[in-house]
Amino acid sequence: MRKMGRMMESMGIKNEPVDSVRVVIEKSDGSKITVEPADVTKITMQGQVSFQVAGEIKELEGGPSEEDIKMVADATGKSSEEAKAALASCNGDIAQAILKLKPE
Numbered sequence: 001m002r003k004m005g006r007m008m009e010s011m012g013i014k015n016e017p018v019d020s021v022r023v024v025i026e027k028s029d030g031s032k033i034t035v036e037p038a039d040v041t042k043i044t045m046q047g048q049v050s051f052q053v054a055g056e057i058k059e060l061e062g063g064p065s066e067e068d069i070k071m072v073a074d075a076t077g078k079s080s081e082e083a084k085a086a087l088a089s090c091n092g093d094i095a096q097a098i099l100k101l102k103p104e
Helices: 002-010 066-076 080-089 094-101
Strands: 013-018 023-026 032-045 048-060
Touching (some): 002 013, 066 080, 066 094, 080 094
Antiparallel strands (some): 013 032, 032 048
């Protein structure tokens, strides 16, 4: 392994372990991918930084949390269903969902 590390370093590639417990990736559809426990390595090559993540993967369903839905519904006086739809259309942005549902 040491020989591989020296060879990569001679090619300008640096690997650094990142002290991490969990990695959460928030997808554009509102769902999340959680990697826990996470083994993360920071890779720097030609000025570009990337991360390699390994571990146990859990994919969580998308959509706003019940807490967020209640907050939007309470702030606007709308139903939970309307609040949930507004949050979904605003990619989970609470302030934007409230503005969308507030009467002008």
